[in-house]
Amino acid sequence: MTTASALPLHMQRNRFDPPSRLAELREQPGLEGVRTPLGLAAHLVTRYADAREVLGDATRFSSAGMPALPGAAQDQRVGNLLALDPPDHTRLRRLLTGEFTVKRIRRLQPRIEQIVTDHLDAMERTGPPNDLVEHFALPIPSLVICELLGVPYADRAEFHRRAAIQVDLTRPLDERGAVAMESREYMGTLVDRATADPGDDMLGMLVREHGEELTRAELAGVASLLLIAGHETTANMLALGTLALLEHPEQAAIVRDDPESTAPAVEELMRFLSVVHSGVPRRVTQDTEVAGTPLAAGDFVVVSLPSADRDRALVEDPERLDVGRAASPHVAFGHGVHHCLGAPLARMEMATAFPALLRRFPTLAVAGEPEFRSATVVYGLRHLPVTW
Structure with a gap:
């Protein structure tokens, strides 16, 4: 168990920012030692180029091999793309990729717009003050992923x-x-339901088109991952991104008033906030080195995504939020074979929700102290009180 006051370096934040120690490490040679929340000794990667090297090489840096949580069966990693290497990862991802292409996701845009509008209507009816996390940031991606997967x-x-x-x-x-x-186990019951009567949702599609290629455990594992990843990351980006925009009103005005700014603004918010601390630690499979630091087979490597995305090698003046800058090839969605499968969906949800919120409530303002959550896999906010 990790207490909030004893977080590993790569999980520490000061509101929107990683600790200054990570910036210092980027300027120093080699890799720093760190312990993961499970107590594993690991080498910490802080620079953008090194992050892309590690994340982009599944042969030298394996996503498999992490110990299971106590109380959970070993088969909990079955179907979990984050814990698999090629060729198992490649096979499962290939079956899912078609549902997450930009073209397929565009079909969801009218429904996403309706979901956003419905929640804005509800906020307007309730009136201020309001908790943006409870009534906007969390329920929107939850409803989207529920409908996509066929979860009641x-x-x-x-x-x-x-x-x-x-x-x-x-x-x-x-x-x-x-x-x-x-x-x-819950997802297993939904898999059984989809197997008996495949619907038009993603689980139904997987059963109809790939039922002979996927086991029940794999289907349950895929669905479990998508359900958690599909709402945790986007919900925290919506809440934290809104707070960042409200604290940078000139940036909020750009997102509110200029439709052409929306796509690059989403990328800049992803880079600036990088809500996923590190993703899955990578196990070194062969003696190698990164940034001049020798690594032995069996060592673990942790990539600090927020630190990599604040590297001057990626953008100029990286500590500044600038929604007007050209979209950068950040690593907030990961990189390589494990690049976030749901990135097109997350981008569409954010590109719809941010401007719609700011246009509906042009006087939106923070109405109390935001409650940050840091001792979690995904950084973000528990509460964001707002008024208008």
Whole structure:
């Protein structure tokens, strides 16, 4: 268990910013030692070029081999793309990629726009003050991923609870492991339902088109990952991104008033905030080196995504939020074979939600102290009180 006051260096934040120590490490040769939340000794990668090297080489740096959480069965990694290497990863990802192409995701745009509008209407009816996390940032991506996967939205409160526990590093490991198994069992029931009567959602599509290629456990694993990843990351980007824009009103005005700015603004917010601390630690498979530091087979490497995205090798003046700058090839969505499968969906949700929120409530302002959440796999906000 990791306490909020004893976070590893790569998980520490000062509101929007990584700690200054990471900037110092980027300027020094070699790699720093760090411990993961599970207590594993690892080498910390802080520079952009080194991050792309590690994330882009699944042969030398394996995503498999991490110990399972206590209380969770070993088969919890079955179907979990984050914990697989090629060729297993390649096979599963190939079956899913078609559903996450930009062309396919565009079909969801009218529905996403409606979901955003519905939640803005509800906020307007309720009136200020309002918690943007509870009434906007969290429910929008939750409803989108529920509809995409065919998860009953009536079950959202329970899967929110399970997801929150799984990513909360202050929780005991055995509790997180047990809840991971609960989540897997729940998704198994949805797989059985889709197998008996495949619908038009993604689970139904996978059963109809690839039922002979995927086991029940693989389907449950894929669905579990997509359900958690599909709402945790986007929800925290919507909340934290809104706060960043409100604290930079000239940037908010650009997003609100210039439709052409939306796409690069989303990329800049992703780079500036990088809500995923590091992703899965990579296990070194052969003696090698990174940044001049020798690494032995069996060592672990952790990539600090926020640090890499604040590297001057990526953009000029990286500590400044600038939604007007050209979109950068950041690593907030990862890089290489594990680049976020749902990135097109997340981009569309953010590109729809940010300007719609700012146009509906042009006087939107923070109405209290935001509550940050840092001792979690995904950085973000628990509460963001707003008024207008």
